[in-house]
Amino acid sequence: MQNLLVRKYFYLWLAEFWTVLIAFLCLTSFKKLPSIGVKSADKYVHFTFYFVFTILWFLYFNNKKLNSNDSSKALVTKVFFVAVLYGIGIEIAQSLFTTTRKGDVLDVIANTSGGLIAVFLVVVWSRFYKKKDNQIK
Numbered sequence: 653m654q655n656l657l658v659r660k661y662f663y664l665w666l667a668e669f670w671t672v673l674i675a676f677l678c679l680t681s682f683k684k685l686p687s688i689g690v691k692s693a694d695k696y697v698h699f700t701f702y703f704v705f706t707i708l709w710f711l712y713f714n715n716k717k718l719n720s721n722d723s724s725k726a727l728v729t730k731v732f733f734v735a736v737l738y739g740i741g742i743e744i745a746q747s748l749f750t751t752t753r754k755g756d757v758l759d760v761i762a763n764t765s766g767g768l769i770a771v772f773l774v775v776v777w778s779r780f781y782k783k784k785d786n787q788i789k
Contacts, residue, residue, distance in 0.1 A: 663712035678742045681752035698762035706735045706770035724778035732767045739763030
């Protein structure tokens with residue numbers, strides 16, 4: 653029981669940290685940093701942000717078992733929609749609250765793509781895990 657509690661709070665801490673990190677990095681100016689020279693590097697970063705966001709929040713809620721009626725697929729779908737809304741909110745905040753950043757529809761597409769790939773991997777993992785679990789019984 654204690655191990656489950658520690659794991660639950662560990663995932664919560666990671667998910668919250670990642671969520672705040674996304675906001676900080678997306679709303680802060682990095683004009684003084686050198687360019688890395690990779691075309692569309694920003695889109696890869698956004699993809700990664702929301703891929704990890706979706707995985708971490710899924711792990712937290714899956715361990716928390718708030719809705720025991722929810723399947724892994726339903727739970728990760730809910731987390732995905734929250735990730736999309738959060739990404740849209742960050743892009744709106746960039747347009748409204750910063751002078752050095754601007755909202756970008758392509759960033760929203762990259763965010764959504766990262767979340768979608770995370771959903772796909774969670775669903776595949778869940779099916780594999782259930783199949784393996786059924787073989788053990």
